[in-house]
Amino acid sequence: MPNNVQAITELKSLLGDRLSTAQSVLNLHGENETYFDITPPDAVAFPNDTAEVSEIVKICNTHGCPVVPWGVGTSLEGHALPIRGGVTIDMLNMKEVINVAHEDLYAIVQPGITREELNIELRATGLFFPVDPGANATIGGMSATSASGTTTIKYGKMSDNVMALEVVLADGRIIRTGSRAKKTSAGYDLTHLFVGSEGTLGIITEITLKLHGQPEAISAAVCEFPDTASAVNSVIMAVQMGLPIARMEYVDPMSIKALNAYSSLTMVETHHLFMEFHGTEAAVAETANRMKDITTNMGGGGFQYATKAEDRTKLWHARHNAYYAMKAQKPGTDGISTDVCVPISKLARAMDDTIADVESHGWQAPIVGHVGDGNYHVLFLFDRTNADDLALAKSLTSRMNMRALELGGTVTGEHGIGIGKMKYLQAEHGEAVNIMADMKRTLDPTGIMNPGKIVHQN
Amino acid sequence: MPNNVQAITELKSLLGDRLSTAQSVLNLHGENETYFDITPPDAVAFPNDTAEVSEIVKICNTHGCPVVPWGVGTSLEGHALPIRGGVTIDMLNMKEVINVAHEDLYAIVQPGITREELNIELRATGLFFPVDPGANATIGGMSATSASGTTTIKYGKMSDNVMALEVVLADGRIIRTGSRAKKTSAGYDLTHLFVGSEGTLGIITEITLKLHGQPEAISAAVCEFPDTASAVNSVIMAVQMGLPIARMEYVDPMSIKALNAYSSLTMVETHHLFMEFHGTEAAVAETANRMKDITTNMGGGGFQYATKAEDRTKLWHARHNAYYAMKAQKPGTDGISTDVCVPISKLARAMDDTIADVESHGWQAPIVGHVGDGNYHVLFLFDRTNADDLALAKSLTSRMNMRALELGGTVTGEHGIGIGKMKYLQAEHGEAVNIMADMKRTLDPTGIMNPGKIVHQN
Numbered sequence: 001m002p003n004n005v006q007a008i009t010e011l012k013s014l015l016g017d018r019l020s021t022a023q024s025v026l027n028l029h030g031e032n033e034t035y036f037d038i039t040p041p042d043a044v045a046f047p048n049d050t051a052e053v054s055e056i057v058k059i060c061n062t063h064g065c066p067v068v069p070w071g072v073g074t075s076l077e078g079h080a081l082p083i084r085g086g087v088t089i090d091m092l093n094m095k096e097v098i099n100v101a102h103e104d105l106y107a108i109v110q111p112g113i114t115r116e117e118l119n120i121e122l123r124a125t126g127l128f129f130p131v132d133p134g135a136n137a138t139i140g141g142m143s144a145t146s147a148s149g150t151t152t153i154k155y156g157k158m159s160d161n162v163m164a165l166e167v168v169l170a171d172g173r174i175i176r177t178g179s180r181a182k183k184t185s186a187g188y189d190l191t192h193l194f195v196g197s198e199g200t201l202g203i204i205t206e207i208t209l210k211l212h213g214q215p216e217a218i219s220a221a222v223c224e225f226p227d228t229a230s231a232v233n234s235v236i237m238a239v240q241m242g243l244p245i246a247r248m249e250y251v252d253p254m255s256i257k258a259l260n261a262y263s264s265l266t267m268v269e270t271h272h273l274f275m276e277f278h279g280t281e282a283a284v285a286e287t288a289n290r291m292k293d294i295t296t297n298m299g300g301g302g303f304q305y306a307t308k309a310e311d312r313t314k315l316w317h318a319r320h321n322a323y324y325a326m327k328a329q330k331p332g333t334d335g336i337s338t339d340v341c342v343p344i345s346k347l348a349r350a351m352d353d354t355i356a357d358v359e360s361h362g363w364q365a366p367i368v369g370h371v372g373d374g375n376y377h378v379l380f381l382f383d384r385t386n387a388d389d390l391a392l393a394k395s396l397t398s399r400m401n402m403r404a405l406e407l408g409g410t411v412t413g414e415h416g417i418g419i420g421k422m423k424y425l426q427a428e429h430g431e432a433v434n435i436m437a438d439m440k441r442t443l444d445p446t447g448i449m450n451p452g453k454i455v456h457q458n
Numbered sequence: 459m460p461n462n463v464q465a466i467t468e469l470k471s472l473l474g475d476r477l478s479t480a481q482s483v484l485n486l487h488g489e490n491e492t493y494f495d496i497t498p499p500d501a502v503a504f505p506n507d508t509a510e511v512s513e514i515v516k517i518c519n520t521h522g523c524p525v526v527p528w529g530v531g532t533s534l535e536g537h538a539l540p541i542r543g544g545v546t547i548d549m550l551n552m553k554e555v556i557n558v559a560h561e562d563l564y565a566i567v568q569p570g571i572t573r574e575e576l577n578i579e580l581r582a583t584g585l586f587f588p589v590d591p592g593a594n595a596t597i598g599g600m601s602a603t604s605a606s607g608t609t610t611i612k613y614g615k616m617s618d619n620v621m622a623l624e625v626v627l628a629d630g631r632i633i634r635t636g637s638r639a640k641k642t643s644a645g646y647d648l649t650h651l652f653v654g655s656e657g658t659l660g661i662i663t664e665i666t667l668k669l670h671g672q673p674e675a676i677s678a679a680v681c682e683f684p685d686t687a688s689a690v691n692s693v694i695m696a697v698q699m700g701l702p703i704a705r706m707e708y709v710d711p712m713s714i715k716a717l718n719a720y721s722s723l724t725m726v727e728t729h730h731l732f733m734e735f736h737g738t739e740a741a742v743a744e745t746a747n748r749m750k751d752i753t754t755n756m757g758g759g760g761f762q763y764a765t766k767a768e769d770r771t772k773l774w775h776a777r778h779n780a781y782y783a784m785k786a787q788k789p790g791t792d793g794i795s796t797d798v799c800v801p802i803s804k805l806a807r808a809m810d811d812t813i814a815d816v817e818s819h820g821w822q823a824p825i826v827g828h829v830g831d832g833n834y835h836v837l838f839l840f841d842r843t844n845a846d847d848l849a850l851a852k853s854l855t856s857r858m859n860m861r862a863l864e865l866g867g868t869v870t871g872e873h874g875i876g877i878g879k880m881k882y883l884q885a886e887h888g889e890a891v892n893i894m895a896d897m898k899r900t901l902d903p904t905g906i907m908n909p910g911k912i913v914h915q916n
Binding site: 343 | 559564603605606610615617618631632635637638639640641642643644645646647648650651653654655659670671694697698699700702738740741800801802803831833862867868869870871872873874879882883886888889890891893896897900912913
């Protein structure tokens with residue numbers, strides 16, 4: 001039987017003030033950015049280093065007390081909610097950049113540093129860390145949830161950029177996976193097993209990340225389209241031609257309306273692509289020109305460059321605020337922000353069918369997408385205290401997931417499974433989910449590591 | 459107790475002529491390209507499809523009979539040697555290209571097709587599959603061993619290019635991992651667990667591979683250097699500047715001598731970089747010019763372009779034949795071709811220290827390297843019937859591995875563990891090897907899947 005009370009008593013004597021049971025702290029660690037109910041843990045621990053994480057986990061393992069790692073709480077499928085109580089481990093005190101290897105293009109960091117904090121530290125080095133999910137998430141959280149985002153088309157997703165990990169296992173053992181060499185074939189790839197495991201297999205306490213050179217030149221562009229298909233077909237053509245585009249974001253008319261209102265912009269309320277090009281001056285100009293030709297051929301118009309940093313910043317700031325801009329359109333509502341990912345040839349159909357489904361129920365829902373990856377997001381805004389609305393939002397989400405599977409895609413390109421998508425994981429992977437559960441039982445026999453997420457353990 | 463005889467009897471009735479126990483067939487499947495003794499299996503099965511692979515594995519699992527998958531046998535650490543007897547599964551009859559998704563840039567293939575066969579099939583599509591380990595290996599073998607090679611610096615390694623797998627597990631269950639969408643965060647990343655697992659966790663029966671657009675323009679170049687450091691420093695500079703170089707190979711003076719003799723070339727017998735550039739005409743020219751400037755600044759000379767296809771082919775054909783060219787220098791000898799990989803800032807030191815160690819014993823050993831990745835290969839040529847020579851070759855290899863670890867690298871960048879590097883895997887990963895063994899026991903409780911490779915199971 002779990003004995004959380006005994007575990008917390010022992011943790012208190014280990015950590016002193018760095019173990020909190022104050023209600024305000026518990027509530028803060030029970031929140032989420034989507035529609036799930038607030039679910040506070042029994043206590044929150046603030047370890048200073050890996051050794052303390054190991055001690056915390058050992059104590060919790062002894063008493064069967066659940067352990068949930070916490071970064072800044074921006075995940076969207078309830079990943080960090082302690083749904084069976086227990087102890088949340090907040091990585092706030094583990095924010096160090098341990099090493100920046102300039103010549104070898106990697107950094108070793110602790111999990112609590114956010115991506116923006118890391119890039120501030122890197123500013124003088126000529127290097128940067130490109131993965132950008134929008135939210136200023138922690139590197140630990142982004143690793144644990146296999147995040148990606150707007151720059152994935154050029155720089156890859158988290159799983160492409162994590163070279164090595166230090167992980168605390170359920171019994172407190174500390175292991176190191178991967179290598180700081182650029183490639184390794186030494187044994188099973190445990191790094192990728194922990195990336196995206198959402199805290200259910202171990203707690204990530206150190207990450208070796210690939211860094212990239214800050215590009216010589218950056219320019220951005222926006223382009224208008226009459227419909228989804230013309231925007232998406234432009235993207236398909238660019239991808240097939242191998243154009244080195246750093247960001248390529250679809251934004252639908254509803255979202256444009258919200259961005260105009262929220263960020264004081266004056267864009268035409270139609271389908272848009274937001275693009276960014278990184279490279280040498282010559283390469284950036286060549287790519288932008290080619291992209292202009294492609295979009296024109298596909299029926300796009302109003303192609304506008306933004307080479308000045310302040311214009312680019314304004315554009316991407318607006319894009320990153322899309323979620324909040326859209327929520328601001330319906331004050332007081334809750335939201336389900338859900339993502340799926342399909343082969344890009346199926347993307348226009350997947351988006352159009354989803355919109356048709358939404359509109360057939362008299363609703364509207366904005367769509368934005370990392371379309372170069374075939375990944376799109378829909379935001380359902382509704383009052384969650386209205387049972388009919390909640391049911392409709394869930395059924396629309398369900399059909400969006402199943403539609404992605406029918407089109408050869410996945411039920412989540414970047415948000416992960418958490419508690420929100422467990423049944424769809426089963427639909428997507430069938431028998432392989434049993435293997436995932438075997439992995440979980442092998443690495444966490446007592447079932448304390450973020451229980452109830454991704455797979456059912458028993 | 460294993461009952462291989464009973465398993466083979468049942469397999470004979472399942473497969474008829476496609477189960478062979480002819481000595482010539484057994485011997486062929488007991489060979490390897492390095493110094494290990496010939497180790498024939500008890501039988502060789504030639505399945506026609508995934509369902510037959512599943513049936514074969516079920517029968518073998520029932521009788522505790524080892525199962526070893528086989529592509530074309532080009533691995534270098536004894537991966538495919540049936541060291542505990544049993545049944546080798548030869549994928550010769552499973553060579554189909556199941557689907558080429560032109561718009562989505564992927565292909566679905568069976569494991570028995572080789573990379574050159576696949577590229578012939580793709581020739582008319584404008585797409586190609588870039589991973590190139592030198593040998594014309596099968597896609598199944600390259601996936602199972604996490605191969606990479608000369609183009610990794612631009613196009614990534616196998617693990618970057620395998621999107622999804624079909625795998626037959628030890629009990630005959632068939633699972634599907636990954637997605638045909640460009641990214642997925644749906645559950646644990648089982649794809650990367652099987653890529654590089656060398657047949658010890660399951661048998662790969664279908665692979666979904668990323669394809670890439672054939673570049674508009676290709677040019678190649680060679681450049682001479684007075685020493686290792688000037689060549690490697692040129693590479694470091696190019697990597698830091700993010701120059702989009704498709705291949706960047708170091709070839710040492712001994713290897714140049716061998717290539718000159720074997721391929722009728724007339725290169726100066728000094729340190730060389732072989733380079734290839736892929737992109738638009740303008741980008742290729744710009745990159746080549748920048749690379750010429752870099753190499754000149756670092757003390758290189760004799761920079762020569764090869765824009766004609768026949769010149770490029772000759773160059774890379776020579777590079778690919780390096781292994782055979784070097785063996786031809788000492789006819790009748792055996793070889794250990796071993797690889798390690800280090801952060802590139804440590805590469806010149808790692809290579810120079812290795813050469814010094816070799817020469818201090820009165821030996822010579824050629825070095826070639828995928829230096830943009832920090833990966834290099836040394837070939838020890840000797841008479842394996844001479845116990846002193848074998849012992850010296852092994853001790854030099856051992857120190858090369860330990861040196862790579864001291865410099866923050868890995869004991870194998872691309873050859874894998876097989877039977878040759880198991881003890882070094884322990885040195886590299888320590889406690890994590892126990893977790894690898896846990897994975898093995900979980901997925902293969904009866905221990906039939908290519909036993910005795912990567913990790914000790916019991």
